Amino acid sequence: MRFDVITLFPELFEPFLKVGVTRRAYESRQVDVRLWPLREHALDNYRRVDDRPYGGGPGMVMLVQPLERALAAVHAQRSAEGQGAPAPLIHFSPTGRRLDQALVQELAQSEGAVLLCGRYEGVDQRFLDRHVTMEVSLGDFVLSGGELPALALLDAVTRLQEGVLNDAASHQQDSFSDGLLDCPHYSRPELLELDGQALPVPGVLLSGHHADIARWRREQSLALTWRRRPDLIAAARAKGLLSRADEKHLAALVGAKSELQ
Known part of the structure; x- marks a missing residue:
């Protein structure tokens, strides 16, 4: 290239x-x-x-x-x-x-x-x-x-070329790669204390259950995209990129917002 x-x-x-x-x-x-x-x-x-x-x-x-x-x-x-x-x-x-x-x-x-x-x-x-x-x-x-x-x-x-990133899966999880924004990420320490606040890593990420972690990340990605870039949700829906589970989670987000209002 x-x-x-x-x-x-x-x-x-x-x-x-x-x-x-x-x-x-x-x-x-x-x-x-x-x-x-x-x-x-x-x-x-x-x-x-x-x-x-x-x-x-x-x-x-x-x-x-x-x-x-x-x-x-x-x-x-x-x-x-x-x-x-x-x-x-x-x-x-x-x-x-x-x-x-x-x-x-x-x-x-x-x-x-x-x-x-x-x-x-x-x-x-x-x-x-x-x-x-x-x-x-x-x-x-x-x-x-x-x-x-x-x-x-x-x-x-x-960064999308073969071998450039240390982990080939990294760019596959980037924002926009699947039509959505990326989910939040966390690293050490497990419990961070700043200004009198205890800020833990979400427990699911420490569970070792890969299916639960994947589900949590997908739901976080959906929620972040829904809040900040609803146009991307519409585009992903039009392209058939959202599963039934995705749509169910989005419906729950919409319902929760309606209750708060």
């Missing part, structure tokens, strides 16, 4: 590729990340990659020509290394599809992509129209550039 990142700030990526549980995947090139500094593809003495927008207005617009040269260099290197068909180009933009676990899982099973990290007011639309396969957003807010979304995508995709 290979990701080529076109960016004005490659230095933002370099520390990220050397730390954490995903580090080995980058060092071994299991997930091969290549950085393409955009200013290296600007031909004038000022290494200009942006200019004022036609029609006026605030901010600057990233120019087509340096982007075209950078992308051509990416494709040439990929072709020389036997990569085959041109990789899809992902552009990070507030107007794009929201990054979610379903998209992460889809990309994790692919051969990778070219990631375009925009800056300033945006990228000249003519380049986007010619080359972009997909636009991706982290959410309904605006960042200074596409580097942070690119880092988020790389981390999310890399």
Whole structure:
């Protein structure tokens, strides 16, 4: 799997590729990340990659020509290394599809992509129209550039690769993997005393009964999702991801809330 990142700030990526549980995947090139500094593809003495927008207005617009040269260099290197068909180009933009676990899982099973990290007011639309396969957003807010979304995508995709996590089941229990939010987790000590409060670990987690523990975790996941993201409950129901036991527990939650009101 290979990701080529076109960016004005490659230095933002370099520390990220050397730390954490995903580090080995980058060092071994299991997930091969290549950085393409955009200013290296600007031909004038000022290494200009942006200019004022036609029609006026605030901010600057990233120019087509340096982007075209950078992308051509990416494709040439990929072709020389036997990569085959041109990789899809992902552009990070507030107007794009929201990054979610379903998209992460889809990309994790692919051969990778070219990631375009925009800056300033945006990228000249003519380049986007010619080359972009997909636009991706982290959410309904605006960042200074596409580097942070690119880092988020790389981390999310890399941790799903075989052998990256110490326990292969870890990502299967993540939030959103089964359509729901993850359940709470606890570790030592068994009884935590803070500010005069005794805070024990839920007894079921100490019972050793795996079926009871699995049931408790599922019910906690359902309850948390129902309280915080009811839209995910509706989506899971529509996809047939909820069992009869799930629906029974949700009905109990609704009933308990009605009684309190």
